[in-house]
Amino acid sequence: MATMVEAPPPTTRVGRGQRSLTWRNTLHGWSFIAPNFIGFALITMVPIGYLFYVAFTKWSFGRARWVGFDNFERLFNDQRFYTALRNTVYYVVGHVPLTFVVALGLAILLNRRLRGVAFFRTAAFFPYITSIVALAYVWNALFSPDFGPINAFLRFIGIDNPPGWTTDPNWSMPAVILVGTWRDMGYYMLLFLAGLQTIPSQLYEAATVDGASAWQRFWHVTLPGLRHTTFFVLVIMTINSFKVFDLILVLTDGGPGISTLVLSHYIYMKGFEENDPGYAGAVSIALFFIVLSVTLIQYYVNKRGSQ
Amino acid sequence: MATNTLTRTPGRRLAAPDPAARPQRPGRVKHIVGRVALYTALIVASAALLLPFYWMLMSSLKTNNEVFTVPIRWWPETEVWSNYLNIWRQSDMTTWLRNTLFLSVVITFLQVLTGSFAAYGFSKVRFPGRNALFLGYIATIAVPWQSYMIPQFVLMSKVHLHNTLWAMVVLQAFGAFGVFLMKQYYESIPEELSEAARIDGLSEYGIWWRIMVPLSIPAVASLALLTFVNTWNDFLGPLIYLRDPEIRTIQLGLRTFISQYNAEYALIFTGSVISVLPIAIIFMLGQRFFIEGIATTGLKG
Numbered sequence: 254m255a256t257m258v259e260a261p262p263p264t265t266r267v268g269r270g271q272r273s274l275t276w277r278n279t280l281h282g283w284s285f286i287a288p289n290f291i292g293f294a295l296i297t298m299v300p301i302g303y304l305f306y307v308a309f310t311k312w313s314f315g316r317a318r319w320v321g322f323d324n325f326e327r328l329f330n331d332q333r334f335y336t337a338l339r340n341t342v343y344y345v346v347g348h349v350p351l352t353f354v355v356a357l358g359l360a361i362l363l364n365r366r367l368r369g370v371a372f373f374r375t376a377a378f379f380p381y382i383t384s385i386v387a388l389a390y391v392w393n394a395l396f397s398p399d400f401g402p403i404n405a406f407l408r409f410i411g412i413d414n415p416p417g418w419t420t421d422p423n424w425s426m427p428a429v430i431l432v433g434t435w436r437d438m439g440y441y442m443l444l445f446l447a448g449l450q451t452i453p454s455q456l457y458e459a460a461t462v463d464g465a466s467a468w469q470r471f472w473h474v475t476l477p478g479l480r481h482t483t484f485f486v487l488v489i490m491t492i493n494s495f496k497v498f499d500l501i502l503v504l505t506d507g508g509p510g511i512s513t514l515v516l517s518h519y520i521y522m523k524g525f526e527e528n529d530p531g532y533a534g535a536v537s538i539a540l541f542f543i544v545l546s547v548t549l550i551q552y553y554v555n556k557r558g559s560q
Numbered sequence: 561m562a563t564n565t566l567t568r569t570p571g572r573r574l575a576a577p578d579p580a581a582r583p584q585r586p587g588r589v590k591h592i593v594g595r596v597a598l599y600t601a602l603i604v605a606s607a608a609l610l611l612p613f614y615w616m617l618m619s620s621l622k623t624n625n626e627v628f629t630v631p632i633r634w635w636p637e638t639e640v641w642s643n644y645l646n647i648w649r650q651s652d653m654t655t656w657l658r659n660t661l662f663l664s665v666v667i668t669f670l671q672v673l674t675g676s677f678a679a680y681g682f683s684k685v686r687f688p689g690r691n692a693l694f695l696g697y698i699a700t701i702a703v704p705w706q707s708y709m710i711p712q713f714v715l716m717s718k719v720h721l722h723n724t725l726w727a728m729v730v731l732q733a734f735g736a737f738g739v740f741l742m743k744q745y746y747e748s749i750p751e752e753l754s755e756a757a758r759i760d761g762l763s764e765y766g767i768w769w770r771i772m773v774p775l776s777i778p779a780v781a782s783l784a785l786l787t788f789v790n791t792w793n794d795f796l797g798p799l800i801y802l803r804d805p806e807i808r809t810i811q812l813g814l815r816t817f818i819s820q821y822n823a824e825y826a827l828i829f830t831g832s833v834i835s836v837l838p839i840a841i842i843f844m845l846g847q848r849f850f851i852e853g854i855a856t857t858g859l860k861g
Contacts, residue, residue, distance in 0.1 A: 275687065278685055278686055279687040279688065279689075281685050281687075282681045282685040282686075282687040282690060283681070283687075285677050285678055285680050285681030285682075285685065285764070286677075286678045286682065286693070288673075288674045288677055288678070289674035289675060289677065289678035289734050289738075289739055290678065290693075291734075292730065292734025293697070293734045293735070293736060296730055296731060297700050297703075297708070297734075298696070298700065299715065300708040300711040300712035300715055301700065301703060301708045303708075303714070303715060304708050304710070304711040306711075307710060307714060359605075362601075367598075369602075373606055374851075375847060376606035376610055377605075378851070379609075379610070379613070379840075379843070382839060382843055382850065383613075383793070383836050384792070384793040384795070384811055384814075384835055384836060384839070385793070385795065386814050386815050386832075386835070387814060387833075387835050388832075390828060390832060391612045391613075391616045391619075391832065392612060394627070394628070394825075395612060395615060397628065400628035402611075402615070405631070405632055435609065435612075440854065443851055443854045443855055444854070446855070488702075492702060492704060496705070496706045496707075498706055498796060499796050502795075502796075502799075503815065516706075517706035520706060520709070520710060521800075524709075524710040525713075525800060530713075530714055533710045534710055534711065537706070537707040537709075537710055537711075538707070540704060540707045541703065541707040541708075544702070544703070544707070545702075545703075548702055
């Protein structure tokens with residue numbers, strides 16, 4: 254290390270001027286970024302580009318043949334694709350608002366000086382960092398229609414015909430949404446907590462002096478103060494919900510029937526189980542553009558709202 | 561850093577539905593009632609949240625027959641500790657844990673190293689094209705991995721990396737997330753510090769190693785813990801890339817165990833506990849870093 258200190262490049266700094274400084278900085282900058290960037294480009298950017306070739310091909314015995322828009326024509330007439338799309342939207346529409354409200358509520362409840370508050374935060378966050386494989390098995394046991402504690406509780410409070418949860422096509426998606434919210438809310442709660450810290454307390458004091466009720470303070474101080482956090486959380490939450498996969502794979506495996514088949518799962522089935530990467534690529538492109546346009550719409554709405 | 565205050569919240573300023581929280585004389589009784597109601601709500605909520613973990617732990621100490629009984633038994637009749645011995649004999653738990661530990665350590669090391677290195681380039685060195693390049697990084701975070709896992713797999717199998725543990729390493733070691741997290745932290749370190757070091761003749765690499773790295777230990781801890789836990793818990797990557805039994809990770813192994821021995825309820829719960837336990841311990845020890853790491857990347861995203 255000592256050698257580095259003793260070897261200053263005195264000439265570059267004083268004499269050669271702006272151009273050589275820029276050149277030197279560029280070289281340094283790239284040398285720092287390169288190790289990560291090369292890996293990142295090869296493993297992320299190249300595959301994203303390659304996707305737009307794969308989706309226009311048909312594969313047999315490891316060889317690709319260009320087939321133009323065939324895969325997309327097939328896509329538009331594929332009822333299963335529409336089912337998967339509908340189910341994905343079902344998940345997003347159920348999971349995003351529910352998680353949003355629960356996470357924000359928790360954050361507000363836990364953003365105060367209270368004995369034991371750290372414990373409650375940990376309890377809420379813990380599901381997020383535990384593996385879904387183990388917990389999906391546990392949840393299936395909890396949801397078990399005849400033996401599970403959830404239905405035992407429902408019967409106890411007087412519901413004679415509790416739902417079949419993951420064994421019933423009508424209730425499987427609500428069950429998945431519930432588990433998804435259970436897992437994710439602690440994460441978003443942390444983001445909201447960080448946002449709440451940035452709202453100056455004087456605003457609340459001023460509002461109280463003016464006689465604002467708790468509800469009014471929430472509506473006119475907390476929510477506007479959380480604008481940026483809210484936007485960020487909504488974007489991340491929506492992207493994550495559209496790509497939901499591992500949760501469903503281990504909880505219901507798309508079933509019963511295809512009642513919880515989602516787009517990511519369909520891509521996986523086509524690509525890896527039926528060995529049809531070309532068609533899986535077409536479904537991937539659909540997912541890609543859906544997520545992209547939803548993000549752009551959110552961005553646009555947010556921009557208009559802040560003007 | 562705003563995030564540092566997370567653990568010591570300034571209390572009273574919050575608008576939350578708790579108007580009695582203000583010290584007004586007539587509100588004294590109301591205040592106590594409010595507190596009791598709040599605590600009751602919080603305790604019930606966290607009991608519900610933690611129920612799955614309790615259920616898992618308790619079932620891992622039962623016999624197979626006892627796992628699903630009506631009415632529900634909330635504690636086993638006699639604790640079957642032998643489950644925790646049998647699981648090692650009946651499954652390849654040792655192999656799974658070894659593979660997972662290997663991946664978690666190697667990936668965490670590479671991610672922290674390349675991430676903080678690149679973050680220095682993005683936050684402390686000025687050069688043309690830097691911001692455009694960073695935008696490229698950020699943009700790809702928004703692209704779901706599920707939409708390019710197919711072409712990625714095709715490319716990986718072309719270079720014969722699939723079905724090896726190295727596939728997982730290259731897949732996860734160069735994430736943009738680490739760059740992003742470290743960059744956020746480096747930007748909170750005053751520019752004067754690196755300027756002074758430059759004038760003193762320290763090279764850029766020297767500044768990174770002798771000034772930035774020591775100053776960013778909290779961020780390094782956050783990134784290391786988050787990466788470790790993510791790798792440990794990853795299921796989809798191993799599911800796609802790791803086919804041979806001897807390179808299975810704990811999540812993949814547990815999953816195959818569940819489908820092979822689907823009547824061994826108690827053992828499955830035992831395996832589940834073992835798969836979650838290391839993460840629980842790490843989380844308890846480094847909780848602060850998890851929370852700060854997430855808050856940092858979330859805040860300015």
